[in-house]
Amino acid sequence: MIYEPALFEDPDEEAGMAKMTLEELRKLRDSKKFEIQKRDISTKDSQIIVGMGTCGIAAGAKVVLDAFIQELNAQQLENVSVTQSGCMGLCYVEPTVEVLTPDMPPVIYGKVDVEVAKKIINDHILHKKMVSDHVFDRPSVDIIKDGGK
Secondary structure, eight states: OOOOOOSOSSHHHHTTOOOOOHHHHHHHHHHHHHHHHTTOOTTOSEEEEEEOSHHHHHHTHHHHHHHHHHHHHHHTOOSEEEEEESOOSOGGGOSOEEEEOTTSOOEEEOSOOHHHHHHIIIIIIIHOOOOGGGEEEOOOHHHHHHTTO
């Protein structure tokens, strides 16, 4: 076996890792802080919960999660959190999203894609109107009125 000297003098460069300046690290930290704030439910009125079980991920839930965050940023909505959960049990209509907003029943939407995510924000979050063609689970009106008795 013939020994060949390393092509790179810096082991980080050899591993494909670029060095970042302090300013770049600060920008990265600030952008990640902003993203993490979207997940904080303690100060938010509404919640969007994306099902990220194996079936959801395979059906595109990560793209949907990103679409919600991008649209909330574009609309400058800071009172809505975006979080993830495991499987919601509706694998046949993945990706699934549960939306919790004041003065409306909790709703699980199915077959959500980027366009439906935008519609959920516009119709459900902003105008308090359900996106009926994608509702796959919600409590009936009589259960909401009498607390399930």
